Amino acid sequence: MTTTTAPTAASADAADSGKQLSLIDCDVHNAFSSPDEIARYLPKYFRQRGLSLPGRAGFSSPLGVARADAVPDEGGKPGSSIAKMREQLIDAYNMDYVILTGGGILSCGVHAEADYGAAVARAYNEWFAEKWLDADPRMLGSLLVAPNNPAEAVKEIRRIGGHERLVQVIMTSATRTALGDRFYWPIYEAACEMGMPVAVHPGAESTGIANTFAPGFPASYFEWHSNLSQNYMGQVSSLISRGVFCEFPQLKFVCIEGGIGWAPHLMWRLDKNWKSLRATTPWLTRPPSEYLVEHIRFTTQPIEEPEKKDHLLQILDMVHAEKTVMFSSDYPHWDNDCPVHGLPKLPEPLKQRIMWQNAAELYNLKPR
Amino acid sequence: MPQTTQRHTVCRASELPPGERKIVEINGRSIGVFNVHGNYHALRNICPHQMAPLCQGKVTGTTLPSKPNEYQWDREGEIVRCPWHGWEFDILTGKSVFNPHKLRVKTYKVTIEQDDAQARSGACPASESGEDPSVETFPVSVEDGLVVLHV
Numbered sequence A: 001m002t003t004t005t006a007p008t009a010a011s012a013d014a015a016d017s018g019k020q021l022s023l024i025d026c027d028v029h030n031a032f033s034s035p036d037e038i039a040r041y042l043p044k045y046f047r048q049r050g051l052s053l054p055g056r057a058g059f060s061s062p063l064g065v066a067r068a069d070a071v072p073d074e075g076g077k078p079g080s081s082i083a084k085m086r087e088q089l090i091d092a093y094n095m096d097y098v099i100l101t102g103g104g105i106l107s108c109g110v111h112a113e114a115d116y117g118a119a120v121a122r123a124y125n126e127w128f129a130e131k132w133l134d135a136d137p138r139m140l141g142s143l144l145v146a147p148n149n150p151a152e153a154v155k156e157i158r159r160i161g162g163h164e165r166l167v168q169v170i171m172t173s174a175t176r177t178a179l180g181d182r183f184y185w186p187i188y189e190a191a192c193e194m195g196m197p198v199a200v201h202p203g204a205e206s207t208g209i210a211n212t213f214a215p216g217f218p219a220s221y222f223e224w225h226s227n228l229s230q231n232y233m234g235q236v237s238s239l240i241s242r243g244v245f246c247e248f249p250q251l252k253f254v255c256i257e258g259g260i261g262w263a264p265h266l267m268w269r270l271d272k273n274w275k276s277l278r279a280t281t282p283w284l285t286r287p288p289s290e291y292l293v294e295h296i297r298f299t300t301q302p303i304e305e306p307e308k309k310d311h312l313l314q315i316l317d318m319v320h321a322e323k324t325v326m327f328s329s330d331y332p333h334w335d336n337d338c339p340v341h342g343l344p345k346l347p348e349p350l351k352q353r354i355m356w357q358n359a360a361e362l363y364n365l366k367p368r
Numbered sequence B: 001m002p003q004t005t006q007r008h009t010v011c012r013a014s015e016l017p018p019g020e021r022k023i024v025e026i027n028g029r030s031i032g033v034f035n036v037h038g039n040y041h042a043l044r045n046i047c048p049h050q051m052a053p054l055c056q057g058k059v060t061g062t063t064l065p066s067k068p069n070e071y072q073w074d075r076e077g078e079i080v081r082c083p084w085h086g087w088e089f090d091i092l093t094g095k096s097v098f099n100p101h102k103l104r105v106k107t108y109k110v111t112i113e114q115d116d117a118q119a120r121s122g123a124c125p126a127s128e129s130g131e132d133p134s135v136e137t138f139p140v141s142v143e144d145g146l147v148v149l150h151v
């Protein structure tokens, strides 16, 4: 690794203030309890149909999607109660910040009717602004866009992207065509203009126009969930090889919930092939793995749990986790990782990078 | 070393009918007491995976090992699924379903015992308690006794 980025103002601040930050959670799901909560923000024409998102192929998780103990005391969907989220997550672990990533809504990005999908994203953002944006100084938001409608996504990013409590653009990791394609570049351009990273999150794979994984349709929730990483592998390969980070040198791209264990393989294979096939992608002036370390950020959950914990530490080393990996719990979903027991014991400097420093630098977060 | 246990009354047996569970705190330890088809069992309320409150999970059955494409649902009511990641544990033994020999949760003994006070009042209310003999009393059987946890 030869790339070094100059420390940003945020990282210098964070370093100066030392221990004041200690835990940032980069994937927390704020849910709505009824579809009408979102539908009432749709423009009139679309409002008549309510919220109608592409559905899954019929297989479902026997556990449900949410943790069984996360139902709010007053009822409703897990993740829909600000009080319960504080009690079970933010206060329980004394978190400095949580990055809210929405819930049950990303599949607007694979809606076949791209204008409706974009309208849903916008309605969600309006709802978010009303219910969550100022709910708690520790909660930060993600600006939702539908990637299959780049023109509307760009408008939405320009409309509210400047809000200081919205820290990233978020969209589904399932796509009709890979994310390196120039089709999506206007989204990256607008995000860079607003100084925001772009994050992707699973959920809409095998629904709507993003029909399946590369080998074919999964037959169970188990197979579906286990295949999610494969999608991320393809997206990262596409982003790097098609020159997204050459065109947008400031762009940071956050791979939420896609796993980490596959990344060393991809880095090495890209580098090996690049040595031979460099002429096909002349815009890549450095080994592809360097672009990955500089531009891609991974979140921890669901952290791989190898038989020997040391193996995970080795993988973290291989992916330069001190720069690339950020803690996430995925609260309140069934596959969440506990901030205290979810990760194996990490060496202290690496622990600090993963638990808060990398996120503080990426999202420009300072102690409050 | 022989372990000495203490008796802790959990509740009346009739308050914990089949299929129900009650989570109690004993000496700072959270323990789930389950009534599975009329028999009582107790498990430590901590999942060995990431320490979730295991006993808050769903009480359910599971699929028995089978050939591909066969599904044999059984053991209804005898399995608790961790509320977080869904690991299955046998309530009767505390053993995990996917690795019963290595991964388990601690179990405790539960007995049903006669409620002495009731037994006395049932047997001879006037002479032993000295209370008004007109007070209505009930015959006491062990089924209506106390659920006692040995920790």
Ligand code: FES
Residues within 6 Å of the ligand: B047, B048, B049, B050, B051, B052, B054, B082, B083, B084, B085, B086, B087
């Ligand atoms: S904490 Fe129980 S299955 Fe993970």
